[in-house]
Amino acid sequence: MIEPQKLVNAQGESFTVDQAIANLRQREDPSLRYYAAWWLGRFRVTKAAAIEALQEALSDETDRSPDGGFPLRRNAARALGKLGRSESVPALIQCLNCADYYVREAATEALGALADGRAVSPLLTLMAGGVEAAVLVPGKPHLVQPYGAIIEALGQLGDRQAIATIEPFLNHSVQSIQNAATRALYQLTGEAHYGERLVHALRAGDLQQRRSALMDLGAIGYLPAADAIASATAENSLKLIALKGVLEHELGQPPHSLSADSQRVMALMDSLL
Amino acid sequence: MSEDLSTLIAAVEQADSATALVGAVRALAMAEHVEAIPTLIEVLGYNNPGAAVAAVDGLVRLDQAAVPALLAHLDGYNYGARAWAIRALALIGDPRALGVLVEAASQDFALSVRRAAAKGLGSLRWQELPPEQIAPAQTQAFNILLQGCNDPEWVVRYAAIVGLQCLATDLGTPDLPLSPVKKLQQQLQHLSRQDESPAVQARAQLALDHLTSTPSPLVGPHGGQ
Numbered sequence: 336m337i338e339p340q341k342l343v344n345a346q347g348e349s350f351t352v353d354q355a356i357a358n359l360r361q362r363e364d365p366s367l368r369y370y371a372a373w374w375l376g377r378f379r380v381t382k383a384a385a386i387e388a389l390q391e392a393l394s395d396e397t398d399r400s401p402d403g404g405f406p407l408r409r410n411a412a413r414a415l416g417k418l419g420r421s422e423s424v425p426a427l428i429q430c431l432n433c434a435d436y437y438v439r440e441a442a443t444e445a446l447g448a449l450a451d452g453r454a455v456s457p458l459l460t461l462m463a464g465g466v467e468a469a470v471l472v473p474g475k476p477h478l479v480q481p482y483g484a485i486i487e488a489l490g491q492l493g494d495r496q497a498i499a500t501i502e503p504f505l506n507h508s509v510q511s512i513q514n515a516a517t518r519a520l521y522q523l524t525g526e527a528h529y530g531e532r533l534v535h536a537l538r539a540g541d542l543q544q545r546r547s548a549l550m551d552l553g554a555i556g557y558l559p560a561a562d563a564i565a566s567a568t569a570e571n572s573l574k575l576i577a578l579k580g581v582l583e584h585e586l587g588q589p590p591h592s593l594s595a596d597s598q599r600v601m602a603l604m605d606s607l608l
Numbered sequence: 609m610s611e612d613l614s615t616l617i618a619a620v621e622q623a624d625s626a627t628a629l630v631g632a633v634r635a636l637a638m639a640e641h642v643e644a645i646p647t648l649i650e651v652l653g654y655n656n657p658g659a660a661v662a663a664v665d666g667l668v669r670l671d672q673a674a675v676p677a678l679l680a681h682l683d684g685y686n687y688g689a690r691a692w693a694i695r696a697l698a699l700i701g702d703p704r705a706l707g708v709l710v711e712a713a714s715q716d717f718a719l720s721v722r723r724a725a726a727k728g729l730g731s732l733r734w735q736e737l738p739p740e741q742i743a744p745a746q747t748q749a750f751n752i753l754l755q756g757c758n759d760p761e762w763v764v765r766y767a768a769i770v771g772l773q774c775l776a777t778d779l780g781t782p783d784l785p786l787s788p789v790k791k792l793q794q795q796l797q798h799l800s801r802q803d804e805s806p807a808v809q810a811r812a813q814l815a816l817d818h819l820t821s822t823p824s825p826l827v828g829p830h831g832g833q
Contacts, residue, residue, distance in 0.1 A: 542626070542657070568630070568658040570688075571695075572720050575763055579807045586806050593814055601811055608698075608727035608767045 352380050359388045365398040369407050376414025389415050390426045393442075404435040412438060416445025424451045431457050436472075440481035447488030455494045458485050466503045469512070482507070483515040487554075490519025498523050510539075511547050518551040530557040537567045545569050553577035556584020558596060565603040578604045609643050617647050630658040637666025645670065645677045652696075653689035660692045667696040675702045682708065687718035694721055698728025703737045706745055713752050713768075719761040726756045726764060730771030750775060750788055757795050762805040769799065769808070773815040792819075 358364075358371035372392055375385045392411035400406050412430055415423040427449070430442035439461070446454040461480045462469075469482050486504060489497040497519070504516035514536060521529035536548035537560075546569055552560045553576055564577045582600045616636040623629035633651050636644050644666060651663040667674040678697055683689040694712050697705040705728065712725035729749040734742050753775065756768030772792060796819075799812035 540627070568661070570657045570720075572763070575723075579762070579805075582810065583806045586810055593810060593817070597810060598814065601814055604766070604807075604811075605727075605770050608695075608723050608763075608770060 350374065352378075352382060352385070355380065356382070356384050356388050359385075359392060362397060365407065368392070368395075369398065369410055372407060372410035372414050376410075376417040379417060381418050381420060386415070386418065386420055386423060389418075390423060393426050393430055405433065405438050408433065408435065408438045409441045412441035412445050416441070416448040419449060421449060421451050424449060424453050428454060428457045431461060436475070436477055436481065440484045443481055443484040443488050447484070447491040450491055450493075452492065452494060455489065455492050455497065458489055458492075459497060459500055461485055462500050465500070466507055469504070469507060478509070482512050483509075486512065486515040486519045490515075490522040490555075493522065495523055510536075510541075510544050514544075514547050514551050518555050521555050521557065527559070530555065530559060533557065534560045534563045537563050542569065546573055549573045549577040553580025556581050558585055558600075561600050561603055565607060571607040574607050575604055578607070610641075613639060613641050613643055617644065620647055620651065626656055626658070629654070629656055630662060633659045633662040633666070637662050637669065640666070640669050642670060642673050645674050646681075648674075649677060649681050649693065652692040653683055653686050655688055660688075664692055664696045664699070668699045671700055672702050675700060675704055679705065679708055687716070687721055690716070691718060691720035691724055694724040694728065698724055698731065701728070701731050701733045703732045703734060703745065706732060706749070710748060710752050713756055719759075719764055722756070722759065722761070722764045723767040726753060726767035726771045727774075728771075729753055730774035746775065747788070750792075754791060754795055757799060762803075762808050765799065765803065765805075765808050766811050769796065769811045769815050772796070773818055776819055 352375075355371045355374050358367045359375065361367065372389060374380075375389060389411045392407050393415075395405060395407045395411070398405065398407040408430065412427060415427060424446065427442045427445050430438050431446075433439055433442070443458065443461075446458065462482070462485060469478055469480070471477070472479055482504065486501055489501060501516050501519050501523070504512055505520070507513055507516070514533065517529050517532045517536075520526070521533075530552070533548050533552050533555075534557075537545055537552075539545050539548070545567055549564060549567060549569055550573070552564060558581055561578060561581055564574055564581070567574060578600055582597060582604070585594065585597050585600060616632070616639055619632040620629065620636055623632045629651075633648070636647060648663040648666045651659050654660070667678065675697065678693050678700075682693055690712075694709065697709065709725045709728045709732075712721050713729055714722075716722050716725070729752060732745075732749070734746060737745055750772070753768045753771045756771070757765055759765050759768065772795075776792060793816070796812045796816045800809050800816060803809045803812065
C-alpha cells in the first residue's frame, strides 16, 4: 500500500492522516472537508478517529449543493464503503432515508461493499412498489431510487430472500437496471442463463450497453464469458478490467495455483495490452 | 492514388454511423495500401473502439511502412488516440519505436498508454538493430520495465511483467551481467506474493513458472553469466 504520509494534497502540500481528520472535523472550509473525506477513503485510513469523523459527516447539514444535495455526506458514505468496517453499517443504513438521491446511492454502494446482512431488509424496503414504482423523478435525470445500485448491492450481499423482489426488474425499461438484475440474480442463484444474458448484451448496438455488460461480467467473474469479453467491440481498458474480475474469481483465495482456465484468461489479457 | 483506394478512403470519411465506420475502416485496412496510412492514423482519434481496432489491424498489416507516420503523428492531446498508436507500434515491433516506447512507458500520464508501451518494450525485433546497439537497447527496456513493476496502476504492473517475461525469453545476448537476472527474479517473486492485486500476483507467478521452465539467457541455472 502507498504510504499516506508521503502523499500530497490538492495544493501540493504534504498531508498526514491527522491533518486529514482535522480537516474533516473543522467547519470553516467545506471544500477541505469534502477533500478530506475522499482522501481518507482513497488511502484506506481505518483509524478509529477517521471512522468516527466520517460517520459524523454522514449527518452534515453545512455543505449543501444548489439542488439541495449533501456533497460531504456522499463522499463520507463512499469513503466508509472503502474502509470495510462493519461499525459503520447502522449509520449508512440511516442514509438510505436521506432526501438526496446521490447520498442514498453512495450509501447503498457502501453497504454492498461492506457485505453486512443487516442491510438486506432496509435495501429491500427501498424497492417497495416494485417495477411499477420505479419511475423517473419529474425534471431529474434519475429514477425515484438508485435501483441499479440497490440491486447490485443485494447481489453482493448474497441473501436469497432478495430474488423474488429483483426478478421483475429483468424487464425494467432501463437497460442498465436489467443488467444489474441479471448480474445480481446470477450471484444469488448461480444459474448460467443469467450469465449468458450478459454475454448477449456484449453484442448490443449501443457502446454504453456493451461497456456496462463488460463491468457486470467482471463483477460476477463469469468464466464462460472470457472469449466473448476479449472480442467485444469496446475499449481494451474495459475488457482488461472485466477479464481481471473473471481471473480473480477463478483464482479464489491465495496462495494461487494457476489453473488452465486462469492461464487461458491471462493469455487473453496479454493480447489486449 | 488508385480509384479503388480513393473510394475506400471516402467511405471512411463519409460513414454516417458508428457501425458503418467500423465496416469502412475494415475494408480500408484489408487493402494493405501505404496511402491508407494517414486515414488509418486519423481513425485512432475518433473515440470508436471498433474502428480503432480495425485501424490498428490495418497499420500492423503494413508493418514497417507504417512506423515513420505513426512516430510522426503521435497525438499529444488525445490519450485515447495515443494509446492506439502506441499499441500499433508495439504490435509491429520495429525497434525505431524504442525511444517513443521508453518515453511513453515511463512518463505518459495515461495508464492505457503506459500499458501498451510496456508490452511493446518487451517484444521489439532487436535483431533489426545494429549488433552493437542490441545489448544497450535491451538493458534500457529492461530497466524501464522494472520501474513499471512499481506503477500505481495494476494494469501497468501487469503489462510490465508481460514485457519482462517476453524480453527475458527473447534476449539473444548472453552478455548481460548477473545483477539484472537477480533483480528480475526478486521483482517477480515480490509481486507474486505482495502485490495488492491478485491478478498481478498471478501474472508474476506465471512469468516465474515460465522463465524457470524455459532455458533462457536471463533466468536459469547459469543465467546471465
